[in-house]
Amino acid sequence: DIYSLGVSCLQLLTNIDPLNLFDNNGELLWRDYLVNNPVQNNLGKILDKMAKSKPRERYELVREILQDINSTKSESSSKWIDMVTGTANFLFNPFHTTNLIEKAFVKNFNTKNTGISFIEYIKNNNLLPGGVFLEMIAIPGGSFQMGDENFNYAQPVHQVNIRPFYLGKYPVTQEQYQAVIGTNPSRFKGAKRPVENVSWHNAVEFCQKISLKTGKNYRLPSEAEWEFACRAGTQTKYYFGDDETQLGNYAWYGDNSSRETHPVGQKKKNQFGLYDMHGNVWEYCSDHWHENYNGAPTDGSSWETGKDNRRVLRGGYWYSNAVYCRSSYREKALAGNSFSPLGFRMALDIT
Structure with missing residues (x-):
């Protein structure tokens, strides 16, 4: 899921729980938590779009993300891109074995503070x-x-x-x-x-x-x-x-x-x-x-x-x-x- 991948990247960048990366209106606050870990503006925009609270504002297809990432590739951004691809493996393969995960999804729910949650579904067939x-x-x-x-x-x-x-x-x-x-x-x-x-x-x-x-x-x-x-x-x-x-x-x-x-x-x-x-x-x-x-x-x-x-x-x-x-x-x-x-x-x- 594009949203869950985006939020996972933000969690790895900031070491902050996903529920605390949004304000009461669902707006992203992740840049406030960056410590000696700057992210280029164009790459930050990709993350923002992946993790938008409203589905219609997100990327619809993975290839759209890859196209935007490829257009921003540089030596200074390679570490960030490695993190994104590595996060996909983390998100869908937390046990680090092959053919382990069938699917993952995110579901929203209302809480007093945030109005969102981050949920992964893991089906381990091995x-x-x-x-x-x-x-x-x-x-x-x-x-x-x-x-x-x-x-x-x-x-x-x-x-x-x-x-x-x-x-x-x-x-x-x-x-x-x-x-x-x-x-x-x-x-x-x-x-x-x-x-x-x-x-x-x-x-x-x-x-x-x-x-x-x-x-x-x-x-x-x-x-x-x-x-x-x-x-x-x-x-x-x-x-x-x-x-x-x-x-x-x-x-x-x-x-x-x-x-x-x-x-x-x-x-x-x-x-x-x-x-x-x-x-x-x-x-x-x-x-x-x-x-x-x-x-x-x-x-x-x-x-x-x-x-x-x-x-x-x-x-x-x-x-x-x-x-x-x-x-x-x-x-x-x-x-x-x-x-x-x-x-x-x-x-x-x-x-």
Whole structure:
């Protein structure tokens, strides 16, 4: 996608999150962040046109970009041109293997500050054996208010800063787990259903095996990353708003699940493009459980201090009441326990 390529170039030039490269009117501010890294005016205009907020103002075809780049080539601009072509490889091939990415896209959503987001869709057909693939969504970095004053264990509400990262589009499915681990412990069988009846240690083992295969840091998300990704720019009870009567459109939970899991991706996604963040299975986070947020990290990292052997769960599950599916709701389980409500999704560092 031309827009995503342009914004990726700007991010590499400035080392600034894409959400912060635009003002409230959607106008580009990237030149304000250049530090000892000047860009020629004609090349800057190419970037501007690639990253225009309005689609009709962008390039329509890649060959139009190449024509403009070729007309500006000089010795002093060769480094910049190398960066553009290299960015295309970064954008569509974050694991640096061949035939890895099927497509990428960008989707706009409204936030209080910017009105845009940067989302990549990655379909990895080579990572797992047997034709099983993973799909990850690039979550833009940003700040948000984490917690909920209505629940003692979700207090105090505090600001957290999140770095960009990838998160699984869906919870890990049974066919994915079977392909990597060789077994399927799930109570409710189905290739496209989320794997469940797994412990926190099982989830970590799955991530470690994928990491060894790819050389990338697949892992469980931190609790802060999970909530940021679930909210997708909202501060409401659910990522779609506060009206819990609408929850059935977005989640499998106690009122509609028939007391079992369901194949992932059947309900409506959030504004980051993530499915099943509410309901279906509880999702493990990497953090140790704490009774509240006093002393919690504010940089989005996992809270690893403390002696509690329980780990954080998020999202609710197939038999939950609506309140347990809220974006802010927290639960816990012993790291070695495995039950049919318990599943997980993977995160991945953007490097």
